[in-house]
Amino acid sequence: MNPNSNGHTNENRHARGNGVTDIPESKQPSSKTIVDFVPSEYDDLVVPGQGKLEGMTFTSNDQIEAAVQTILHEIGEDPQREGLRNTPSRVAKMYAELTAGYRVDPAAMINDAIFTVDYDEMVMVKDIDFTSLCEHHMLPFMGRVHVAYIPNGKVIGLSKIPRIVEMFARRLQVQERMTVQIADLIDAALQPLGVAVVAEGVHMCSVMRGVKKANAKMITSAMRGVFRSDPKTRAEFMGHVDRAHDHE
Numbered sequence: 001m002n003p004n005s006n007g008h009t010n011e012n013r014h015a016r017g018n019g020v021t022d023i024p025e026s027k028q029p030s031s032k033t034i035v036d037f038v039p040s041e042y043d044d045l046v047v048p049g050q051g052k053l054e055g056m057t058f059t060s061n062d063q064i065e066a067a068v069q070t071i072l073h074e075i076g077e078d079p080q081r082e083g084l085r086n087t088p089s090r091v092a093k094m095y096a097e098l099t100a101g102y103r104v105d106p107a108a109m110i111n112d113a114i115f116t117v118d119y120d121e122m123v124m125v126k127d128i129d130f131t132s133l134c135e136h137h138m139l140p141f142m143g144r145v146h147v148a149y150i151p152n153g154k155v156i157g158l159s160k161i162p163r164i165v166e167m168f169a170r171r172l173q174v175q176e177r178m179t180v181q182i183a184d185l186i187d188a189a190l191q192p193l194g195v196a197v198v199a200e201g202v203h204m205c206s207v208m209r210g211v212k213k214a215n216a217k218m219i220t221s222a223m224r225g226v227f228r229s230d231p232k233t234r235a236e237f238m239g240h241v242d243r244a245h246d247h248e
Contacts (some may be wrong), residue, residue, distance in 0.1 A: 009066040045102040049105055056103070064088070114133060114156050117155045122147055122237065126146040128146070132178065133173065138172065149190060151190070167179045183197040187224050196227040198238075200219050202217055
C-alpha cells in the first residue's frame with residue numbers, strides 16, 4: 001500500500017481556506033440516511049434503542065443446541081461425554097454473542113454524538129481491532145480497520161467509529177461487504193466531504209483448511225467523496241495506514 005505522494009497542501013484540499021464554498025458535484029455529500037443501511041431482511045433482528053453491544057445478554061437456543069448435538073454425533077463423537085455435555089449450550093451462546101451486531105440499532109448507536117465543529121482537516125482512527133465470522137464457512141476472520149473522514153461541519157464522537165466497526169463485524173460477513181458498510185454508514189451519518197476505510201484481515205478459512213496459508217492477509221478498501229476523487233487526499237490517508245505498519 002504505497003501512497004501516490006507524501007500528502008497535500010491546503011491550497012488543493014477541497015478549495016478550503018480560499019473563500020470558495022461550492023463543492024464539486026463529485027464531492028457532494030451522500031443523500032442517504034442511517035436507516036438506509038439497515039437491510040430490510042434484518043429489520044426483525046434489530047432491537048430498537050439498543051445502541052451498544054455492552055450489556056447484552058446471550059442465551060442458548062434449543063434449535064442450535066440440537067444442531068450441534070447432531071454435528072458432534074455425525075463426526076463420531078459422544079455428545080454425552082463429560083467434555084462435550086455442555087458444548088451445545090456453549091456454542092449456542094457463542095453464536096448469539098458473535099452475531100450480536102444484527103441486533104444493534106444504528107440510529108441509537110450514533111445517538112446524539114454528532115457535533116458541529118469548525119474543522120476541515122482529516123480525522124482518522126486507525127488500528128481498530130475486529131473479529132468476524134466468514135459467512136461461507138462460519139470460521140473467524142480478524143484484523144484491523146483504519147477509518148478516516150473529512151468533516152463538512154460535523155464530527156462524530158471518537159468511540160462511535162469503533163462501535164460502527166464492531167456492529168458490522170459481529171455478523172456473518174465477507175470482508176468486502178463489511179468494509180463498504182462501515183464507509184456507507186459513516187457517510188450517511190455525517191454527510192462529510194469524504195470517507196475512507198481500509199480493512200486488513202486474516203481468514204481462518206484459508207489458514208485452517210483449503211490452501212492453508214497462515215500468512216496470507218486480505219486488504220479491502222472503500223473510498224467515498226474526496227478520497228475517491230482527489231489522489232493527494234487518498235495518498236495522505238494511505239500514508240497514515242502505512243505508518244501504522246512501520247511500528248509492527
